[in-house]
Amino acid sequence: MSRVFFNSRNSLSSLEKFLVSKPNSKKFILLDQNTYTHCLPTLIEGVEQLYGAEILEVEAGEQSKSLTIVEQLCSAMIESSADKESILISLGGGVITDLGGFVASVFKRGIQHISIPTTLLGMIDASIGGKTAVNVGEVKNQIGTFNNNSLTFFNSEFLKTLDGRQILNGNAEMIKIALVKDEDLWNQMESNPPISNEGFIERCIKLKMDIVENDPNEEKERKILNFGHTIGHTIESIALSRQEDILHGEAVASGIFYSIKLSEEKLSFPKHKANVIYNYLTQHYNIFDLKQYKDLILNYLAADKKNINNEFCFVLLEDIAKPHINFIITKQDILNL
Ligand SMILES: NC(=O)c1ccc[n+]([C@@H]2O[C@H](COP(=O)([O-])OP(=O)(O)OC[C@H]3O[C@@H](n4cnc5c(N)ncnc54)[C@H](O)[C@@H]3O)[C@@H](O)[C@H]2O)c1
Missing domain, CATH: 1.20.1090.10 (Dehydroquinate synthase-like - alpha domain)
Incomplete structure (x- = not known):
């Protein structure tokens, strides 16, 4: 079962503690251009273990939930020598957590996924329950997995920049x-x-x-x-x-x-x-x-x-x-x- 860390103020220090226990894992942060601008600085400032993490940026929006993007992300991770111990951190709304959850559940038959929802919808829905998905053409969520190897860190600070x-x-x-x-x-x-x-x-x-x-x-x-x-x-x-x-x-x-x-x-x-x-x-x-x-x-x-x-x-x-x-x-x- 995926686990959720609630406490807004302490959730980043809980993440820090978790990552300290994984010193040999390569860390990847999946995000889009908006969470790069609005959320990444807060994350990096709050979680020292993420200095130097590899950034994987996709375009904001539903079109990024596609198998083409999944393949590009897997290729980028292979190029950066990702292995079974690597950790994929999804920093974003439901698009990013669905996409990152899917990639993490299939890459090398499954690596650790961490979900940091940054939209209201992401917090109360998309990042809870382990469902992951990508779209096929315009038909939504046709390919997906149940990913039970996922932790969610909930921090309402991120909502401040949402419109x-x-x-x-x-x-x-x-x-x-x-x-x-x-x-x-x-x-x-x-x-x-x-x-x-x-x-x-x-x-x-x-x-x-x-x-x-x-x-x-x-x-x-x-x-x-x-x-x-x-x-x-x-x-x-x-x-x-x-x-x-x-x-x-x-x-x-x-x-x-x-x-x-x-x-x-x-x-x-x-x-x-x-x-x-x-x-x-x-x-x-x-x-x-x-x-x-x-x-x-x-x-x-x-x-x-x-x-x-x-x-x-x-x-x-x-x-x-x-x-x-x-x-x-x-x-x-x-x-x-
Ligand atoms: N897996 C599930 O159980 C589940 C449940 C519900 C929805 N979903 C999926 O979630 C997706 C929708 O999620 P969403 O509404 O979060 O959309 P989204 O991920 O596209 O985010 C909405 C927009 O907000 C921007 N954004 C994100 N965080 C921000 C922040 N803190 N400040 C400023 N801008 C920010 C994003 O870049 C994007 O432009 C859909 O693909 C849907 O299918 C999945």
Whole structure:
């Protein structure tokens, strides 16, 4: 199981201690140009053991989650004499931690990975649970691994340079976890502006860690974390194929919106609670208009990894914190949205 070090202030000294215990390991830091500028100085200043680490820089953005980049990174590591004892440190958002986690899990059949999430989405979601992935063309996360050889160091200092759009991006995943697991957290989030509140962040991290620990291979409970994601991923794929600018959390916010609509229809999700959720989502996010893209949505849904016997499998809610997994949704249900 991957381990998480929570304490914001002490997490870099915990990392330092860990690296002191690995004096013979070559260290690589994977980052993008933004985390190079905004996060690397804090990391190097806080962790002496990383002076002289090799820097592997990729372009910021989803296009870096590709097998081509994986091959380039492996080549660069081989050229720098990386071996089984080497350590790959991912310093960045979900793109970097997904990519770095994947490379670390396949390079020489697996080397130690360290995840240092620097976006809100990365902290509360992407860097917990060991899932790694790269995209195939515009279809997201088609190749991946479960990487259990990963440590996560969480330091909210890094959030200070994130812009409001990126905060909202992570906030969508926080809403998701609150809706599937913790009604009290949802009520508090819903009545506060979406800011990077450390208390809420820690609660979300703990909720996700508990779920992942109970079901590391996503056989049962972990599937609830896909709430809002079936439609969310198809929206992301459509946007990528049209070179439109949409963030994962923005797509998930729309996915949550439509999943609540389906939940109302299929599981009698309480109308008054649904209205509060719709209000919150429309206030903070642009809800993607599905009607324009019905054919494309159906095509992308057909490729969803979660489908069973060619049927669309959704997570829906009977109520807040009462999720149903593997709920079969038909093409007609989608066309009716
Ligand atoms: N593995 C999982 O379980 C999991 C879960 C959710 C999402 N994901 C993946 O995560 C990815 C999205 O992650 P993301 O939203 O963090 O995107 P991202 O990694 O692209 O980061 C967003 C932007 O913020 C910049 N950035 C990062 N940290 C910064 C900082 N501290 N200051 C200023 N700028 C900074 C990045 O350079 C980038 O431009 C998607 O690929 C998604 O599939 C994975």
